[in-house]
Amino acid sequence: MSLGTVGVLVRYWIKGRFTRATIASLAVGEAFSVIFVLFGSSTYLSFSNKVGLTTGLSEVAGSLILALYIVGLIQSGFNGSGLPVSSSDVDYVFTSPVPPRDVFSAKVLLNSLTTILFGFPPILVLYLRFSSYYHTGALVAVLAGTVTLMFFVIGLLLSADITLSLGRGIGERKKLLRNFFIILVLVISLLPITLLIPEVPGTVAEAARILPNGLAATISVGLVSGSPGTINYLLDLALLSAWLAGFLILGIRLSRGHFYEVLEVAVPGVEKFDKPDQTSRLNPRGRSLWSVVRAKERILIGRTREARALFINAMFLSGFLIIYALSGSFQSSPTSFLFILFIIGSFGSGTASRWIEKERLWILKSSPVSMRRYVKEVFRARIAPLLFYLAPVTIAVGVPLVLSQLGQPSLLLGVVLALPGALEIAGITMAGGMYFASKYGQSSNDDILSSQAQELADIRRFLFQTVINLIIVSPVIVLVLVSQNLATSVGSDSLPELAAGLVLASIVFTAFSINLLLNRAGDAVRRREDL
Amino acid sequence: MQKAASLVQVSIEHLTKNYGTLVALNNVSLKIGSGEVFGLLGPNGAGKSTLLKTLVGILRPTSGTIKLDEIDIVASPEKAKSMIGYLPENPSLYTGLTTLEFLQFVGKIRRVADDLLDQEISDSLKSFSLEDKRNSLVGSLSKGMKQKVALIATSLHNPLVLVLDEPLTALDPRTRVSVKDWIGSQTKRGVTTILSTHDLDVAQAHAGRIAIIDHGKIVAVDNIEGLRKMANAKSDAQLEDVFLRLTEEQAQDPIR
Numbered sequence: 001m002s003l004g005t006v007g008v009l010v011r012y013w014i015k016g017r018f019t020r021a022t023i024a025s026l027a028v029g030e031a032f033s034v035i036f037v038l039f040g041s042s043t044y045l046s047f048s049n050k051v052g053l054t055t056g057l058s059e060v061a062g063s064l065i066l067a068l069y070i071v072g073l074i075q076s077g078f079n080g081s082g083l084p085v086s087s088s089d090v091d092y093v094f095t096s097p098v099p100p101r102d103v104f105s106a107k108v109l110l111n112s113l114t115t116i117l118f119g120f121p122p123i124l125v126l127y128l129r130f131s132s133y134y135h136t137g138a139l140v141a142v143l144a145g146t147v148t149l150m151f152f153v154i155g156l157l158l159s160a161d162i163t164l165s166l167g168r169g170i171g172e173r174k175k176l177l178r179n180f181f182i183i184l185v186l187v188i189s190l191l192p193i194t195l196l197i198p199e200v201p202g203t204v205a206e207a208a209r210i211l212p213n214g215l216a217a218t219i220s221v222g223l224v225s226g227s228p229g230t231i232n233y234l235l236d237l238a239l240l241s242a243w244l245a246g247f248l249i250l251g252i253r254l255s256r257g258h259f260y261e262v263l264e265v266a267v268p269g270v271e272k273f274d275k276p277d278q279t280s281r282l283n284p285r286g287r288s289l290w291s292v293v294r295a296k297e298r299i300l301i302g303r304t305r306e307a308r309a310l311f312i313n314a315m316f317l318s319g320f321l322i323i324y325a326l327s328g329s330f331q332s333s334p335t336s337f338l339f340i341l342f343i344i345g346s347f348g349s350g351t352a353s354r355w356i357e358k359e360r361l362w363i364l365k366s367s368p369v370s371m372r373r374y375v376k377e378v379f380r381a382r383i384a385p386l387l388f389y390l391a392p393v394t395i396a397v398g399v400p401l402v403l404s405q406l407g408q409p410s411l412l413l414g415v416v417l418a419l420p421g422a423l424e425i426a427g428i429t430m431a432g433g434m435y436f437a438s439k440y441g442q443s444s445n446d447d448i449l450s451s452q453a454q455e456l457a458d459i460r461r462f463l464f465q466t467v468i469n470l471i472i473v474s475p476v477i478v479l480v481l482v483s484q485n486l487a488t489s490v491g492s493d494s495l496p497e498l499a500a501g502l503v504l505a506s507i508v509f510t511a512f513s514i515n516l517l518l519n520r521a522g523d524a525v526r527r528r529e530d531l
Numbered sequence: 532m533q534k535a536a537s538l539v540q541v542s543i544e545h546l547t548k549n550y551g552t553l554v555a556l557n558n559v560s561l562k563i564g565s566g567e568v569f570g571l572l573g574p575n576g577a578g579k580s581t582l583l584k585t586l587v588g589i590l591r592p593t594s595g596t597i598k599l600d601e602i603d604i605v606a607s608p609e610k611a612k613s614m615i616g617y618l619p620e621n622p623s624l625y626t627g628l629t630t631l632e633f634l635q636f637v638g639k640i641r642r643v644a645d646d647l648l649d650q651e652i653s654d655s656l657k658s659f660s661l662e663d664k665r666n667s668l669v670g671s672l673s674k675g676m677k678q679k680v681a682l683i684a685t686s687l688h689n690p691l692v693l694v695l696d697e698p699l700t701a702l703d704p705r706t707r708v709s710v711k712d713w714i715g716s717q718t719k720r721g722v723t724t725i726l727s728t729h730d731l732d733v734a735q736a737h738a739g740r741i742a743i744i745d746h747g748k749i750v751a752v753d754n755i756e757g758l759r760k761m762a763n764a765k766s767d768a769q770l771e772d773v774f775l776r777l778t779e780e781q782a783q784d785p786i787r
Contacts, residue, residue: 276671282632285645292639296628303627303668359623363684365589366617367640368609529550529590 001101001252009093009106010113016088026118028462033122041129055225060192062217063208066151067189070213073155074182077162080264083107087265094260104255108160108248112153123148130224144220150240151216157247164254166262189213215240278303289369290377297381307385314389317343321397341418341477344390345425348433358441361525372522379434379518383427390426394419409495410487416499417506418480424510425473431517432469438524472513476506538565539599539614539691539723541586546595548581548747555581557747559595566721568714570728570738572774578747579727580620583696586725587617599692613642616690620697620727622681626670630661630680633669634687641688648687655683659709675706682713693717693724699733711737731770741770745778 048058076082083104093103127141127148165178192205208214215236222233281299284292301307321343364374398419405412479502490498541563548556556578563569573579584590586597588608597604604611625633631652638648656662659679664672669680678698685693698714699707714737718724728734734741735755742752751761759768762776 276668277666278629278668280629280631280635280666282628282635284635284639284648289639289642292636296625296632296636299632300625300627359621360625362589362617362619362622363624363637364640366587366612366615367637368612368642369640370609527591 001099001105005098005102006106006109009098009103010110013106013110030118030121034125037122037126038129041126045130045133055221055227058225059217059221060205060208062221063214064190064192066148066213066217067192067208067211069152070155070158070189070211071186073159074162074186077159078166080163080166080262082159082161082163083263084111085263085265090260090265100257100259101252101255104160104164104251104259108157108251111156111160115152115156116149119149119152120145127220127224130221134225136224136226140223140226144223147216147219147223147237147240150244151212154212154240154244154247157244157251161247161251161254163262164251164259167254167257167259168261169257169259170254185211209236210239212240212243215243290373293374293377294381297378298384301382301385310385310389313347314393317347317390318393318396321393341422341425341473341480344394344422345429345473347386347390348426348428348430358528358530361528364525365528370522371526372519375434375438375522375525376515376518379431379514383430386426386430387423390423394422409492410484413487413495413499413502414480414483417483417502420503421476421480421506424476424506428473428476428510428513428517429469431514431521432465432472435517435521435524436465436468438521438528472517475509479506538721540565541692541723541725542596542598543582543586544596544598546582546585546597547593548578548585548590549593555747556585556592559744559747559749561742561749561752563723563725566718566723567740568718568724568726568738570726570734570741571744572728572731572734572741572770573744574778577744577778579744580696581747582744583617583694583725583727584619587615587694588612589617613688614691615694616685616688616692617694618681618685618696618698620700622678624669624677624681624684626668629666629668630656630672631665633680634684637684638687643688651687651689652683655687659683659713675702678702678706679709682710686713686717691722693722693726695724696727697729698726699728699730731774735770743774743777750777 073082084107123145124141127144128138131137131141131144162178162182165175170178188207189211191208194204209218219233219236219240221227222229282292282295287295301310364371398415401415401419402412405415483502486498486502487495541561543559543561543563546556546559547554559578559582561569571579571582581590585592586604588604588611591605599611599614602611602614625636628636634652634655635648638652643651652665653662656665659682661676661679661683664676669677672680682698685695695714698710702710711733714724714726714733718737724737726734726738740752740754741758743750743758751758753761755770755773756766758770758773758777759766762768762773764773764776
């Protein structure tokens with residue numbers, strides 16, 4: 001292996017990947033991760049305090065979360081994405097006389113460096129929050145963070161090794177062994193789930209402690225929570241290091257030969273479909289133009305990763321909000337209803353960004369359809385699945401809240417306004433997202449996408465979008481904030497009428513805002529010239 | 532079954548298109564006769580695609596007019612667009628739709644009647660030998676097949692004016708033949724066709740008149756014999772030589 005070649009590859013990959021615009025975009029992402037981690041960790045600590053979770057149970061919970069990461073990486077390893085490569089790697093690096101082992105080493109080094117660089121701030125914040133709660137100090141938080149990052153690197157190596165093992169050079173017997181090993185790792189990783197079954201002894205869950213996720217969780221959580229046992233930590237750390245070394249050595253061995261054919265090349269904007277042939281189900285006969293537009297949009301959402309992503313995010317959101325509700329934070333402060341508004345509402349803008357792709361606008365712009373109407377029909381098609389997922393979450397969070405506030409009518413009004421308000425905000429932010437996508441959205445399979453211009457456009461869009469969306473949704477939020485004062489001033493007798501009037505006003509405002517934003521979005525598409 | 536087209540004349544007068552300070556089209560005037568096949572040649576970045584996008588209503592002119600007979604593309608875009616079929620240089624399609632769904636969708640937004648749409652799609656898929664791909668996702672088709680699907684989408688509504696931007700780029704020989712045949716069939720129908728191409732043989736074979744555009748200006752417009760004279764080329768000179776001479780002069784004398 002030539003260290004010089006590895007260095008050259010890493011240096012130019014970094015130059016190609018990290019432009020100033022990328023760094024700015026990543027900084028924004030990091031800031032959001034930190035905020036999210038602070039929210040999540042505070043909720044978890046509040047929850048564990050309320051239900052009396054022991055440190056041991058926290059270690060198991062941590063081990064399970066890390067196990068999910070491993071499951072994801074194993075899946076991407078088998079998909080051929082364990083070593084991410086771009087088409088320019090294929091065109092220029094794979095056709096060069098650089099030995100495959102150097103390419104492997106450079107890829108692993110780059111991926112590990114970026115994981116450590118961008119994973120460290122949120123992880124450090126997470127452990128600092130825990131260490132301040134348990135009074136164990138900042139140094140311990142740094143040590144715990146380092147161990148967790150070590151685990152992430154082990155995960156990357158495992159995924160890379162699995163991808164390399166897909167090559168033809170590996171015999172059938174070895175592949176059987178590999179599959180057996182992976183199944184064993186998966187089963188043991190997920191053993192902590194058995195804690196939910198009362199009859200199963202707790203020692204079964206402890207078995208996961210021999211795996212990297214169990215070891216990392218035990219060391220990290222143990223350190224920040226101040227659990228004694230230095231020798232145990234050292235032994236666990238030695239075992240974790242052994243996993244790291246083992247996967248690294250295995251990867252270096254497997255990368256001796258030519259492995260490029262097993263790598264899945266990432267092409268931005270190109271969706272992979274499981275089945276190339278599908279039943280055509282647009283059926284335009286007898287349907288209006290706009291009904292066909294909506295049907296087309298629904299088919300696209302259903303066949304692409306979008307539907308899956310929406311579902312997974314909704315599940316994640318449900319879990320998070322339920323834990324948050326159980327932690328009692330809603331009851332402790334009426335303004336925490338705003339939290340529901342923000343978390344549920346922010347889903348709208350997140351799902352809007354994919355609706356447009358610049359390179360396909362020629363189909364629409366060279367046809368005689370009205371762009372304003374087209375955008376509105378797309379919105380109708382896309383808001384339906386969003387509400388389908390969000391409404392049950394809102395109800396699940398809302399019903400216990402309403403029941404808990406029955407004795408306090410002035411607080412109840414806030415809850416009554418906050419719950420439909422969350423869905424209204426989701427609608428407004430989705431329309432806002434569509435407007436900004438119409439104005440600034442770029443082609444997803446253009447090379448420009450990964451260049452500075454696209455990233456700057458994305459950052460600009462993101463910042464504008466956040467500010468404008470916040471301004472537009474502020475009346476809905478203000479209504480929730482002032483509801484307690486309004487309820488007190490009108491008295492409990494007129495409360496139902498007041499509630500109905502405010503909900504109606506809020507809905508009318510939402511409909512007006514969405515209509516305005518979608519008209520602007522249609523006009524933006526009509527005026528776009530960078531096609 | 533495609534019927535004969537009513538003949539439409541395209542008039543471009545004093546068309547200018549600026550992108551900020553960049554002048555992409557500079558006072559372009561052209562008249563393209565009814566049923567004529569008109570070639571547009573020019574080096575990369577000369578303004579060919581900008582001209583075609585402005586012509587089909589995707590870009591708004593900075594000044595000047597474009598009319599299909601008496602219909603102004605800026606004043607009556609919907610009416611004008613229903614008469615035009617446009618094929619961009621790199622057509623991007625909805626990869627998550629099947630071939631049939633994609634064509635049904637395009638037919639619908641181009642206002643093709645339901646009865647005609649099914650028949651038109653079936654006939655077109657058959658003529659391009661794509662019948663077995665009707666339920667295949669567009670994303671799973673080869674580049675040549677996608678180009679054929681895009682061509683079908685361009686002509687589903689039986690346009691009176693066809694605007695084709697580099698229709699033969701990066702196609703294999705078999706697909707090139709199919710596309711050339713398709714262009715021939717459209718011109719036989721009497722469709723006014725504007726064809727931008729780097730393929731000089733195609734321009735020479737299909738186009739009655741050819742415009743050479745460079746730096747956003749029309750350098751020359753005529754049939755091949757007329758262009759040879761303008762370029763002071765021999766009477767048997769190939770279009771390639773004529774093109775090089777004319778664009779070379781323009782490069783040396785950009786003010787003209």
